[in-house]
Amino acid sequence: MSSRAAGSVLLHHLGPRVFGPASSAAAAAPRPLLALAGGGERGAAAVWVRLQSTAAAEAKEEAAAPRGEEGEAAASKGNAGGAVAPKVEAAASKGNAGSTAAAKAEAVEAAKEGGGEKSPAVNSYWGIEPSKLVSKDGVEWRWSCFRPWETYKPNTSIDLTRHHEPKVLLDKLAYWTVKSLRAPTDIFFQRRYGCRAMMLETVAAVPGMVGGMLLHLRSLRRFEHSGGWIRVLLEEAENERMHLMTFMEVAKPRWYERALVLAVQGVFFNAYFLGYLISPKFAHRVVGYLEEEAIHSYTEYLRDIEDGKIENVPAPAIAIDYWQLPADATLKDVVTMVRADEAHHRDVNHFASDIHFQGMELKETPAPLEYH
Numbered sequence: 001m002s003s004r005a006a007g008s009v010l011l012h013h014l015g016p017r018v019f020g021p022a023s024s025a026a027a028a029a030p031r032p033l034l035a036l037a038g039g040g041e042r043g044a045a046a047v048w049v050r051l052q053s054t055a056a057a058e059a060k061e062e063a064a065a066p067r068g069e070e071g072e073a074a075a076s077k078g079n080a081g082g083a084v085a086p087k088v089e090a091a092a093s094k095g096n097a098g099s100t101a102a103a104k105a106e107a108v109e110a111a112k113e114g115g116g117e118k119s120p121a122v123n124s125y126w127g128i129e130p131s132k133l134v135s136k137d138g139v140e141w142r143w144s145c146f147r148p149w150e151t152y153k154p155n156t157s158i159d160l161t162r163h164h165e166p167k168v169l170l171d172k173l174a175y176w177t178v179k180s181l182r183a184p185t186d187i188f189f190q191r192r193y194g195c196r197a198m199m200l201e202t203v204a205a206v207p208g209m210v211g212g213m214l215l216h217l218r219s220l221r222r223f224e225h226s227g228g229w230i231r232v233l234l235e236e237a238e239n240e241r242m243h244l245m246t247f248m249e250v251a252k253p254r255w256y257e258r259a260l261v262l263a264v265q266g267v268f269f270n271a272y273f274l275g276y277l278i279s280p281k282f283a284h285r286v287v288g289y290l291e292e293e294a295i296h297s298y299t300e301y302l303r304d305i306e307d308g309k310i311e312n313v314p315a316p317a318i319a320i321d322y323w324q325l326p327a328d329a330t331l332k333d334v335v336t337m338v339r340a341d342e343a344h345h346r347d348v349n350h351f352a353s354d355i356h357f358q359g360m361e362l363k364e365t366p367a368p369l370e371y372h
């Protein structure tokens, strides 16, 4: 087998996994761009087109196959085609429970019926019924990726200028590590702050998940409490991911930016994982400085919006609900909320590093839960 053919086979198997949600429904209904590239042909062409797709195209695909939480949110916006996949899935799960042939027939029937329906109705064999929630205003809750009790108003009066002065070697190392990453980021994104924010959030959502996971495993291994730090770090990761879900609505990444996210995640996840194992003190300090840089970037972003260089478009619906913003909120309000979140993450991570610097473990100090 030639190396070209081998590469094609590799992309055939890995492409859908690494570049997007592995969805049978998505495969069954390729987006127009993929069709142009050969009607859903696999291999390098498909991967290439996938990389070039925009956030808008992504949203359409998610709506057509609402398997994940974002897909559900997109479907709740009223996409008629979204009814097909869940029905097929529900029927398939029934098949696992007993009659495969009957399930297949039901799946085909569901696929025929599903096209015209507006909201997917899944008959669960397991007795799982989606809860019907309402917002504070009594309106039916439209998001499944977060719930009304997870929304909040960040404290925007937080001191944005606070800075941890690096005095010891480890802090200086953390500081200059982050500073050295700033230059290539500036060159790559320049003043495209929407994409820059999105890229930043794909990285920022990693440390909390890694730290929370490692503390979780430590708690299991040592039969000990975590002092609330597992939850705090996982909440941080989730909050960062919500930043990403928000910026997806206002920025459309180019194909090479999507490729960069892939590469950066592969490197950064592993580097941070190892770094946290070796020195959580250093790892939290790095994140503290990353958050300081994030505050700086969002301040620049706000400046460009105020100067009219970036259009102050209406805030995405997901942001209005998540940060309890007024209905007429704009991008400027959203960036202000995100910046306040970053300031809170900065404090939490510098605080965590300080605890280690004082020779203690995180569990010895109660975690700042609900610190927004």
Ligand SMILES: [Fe+2]
Binding pocket: 201, 204, 239, 240, 243, 338, 341, 342
């Ligand atoms: Fe963020």
Ligand SMILES: [Fe+2]
Binding pocket: 204, 240, 291, 294, 341, 342, 345, 346
């Ligand atoms: Fe952050």
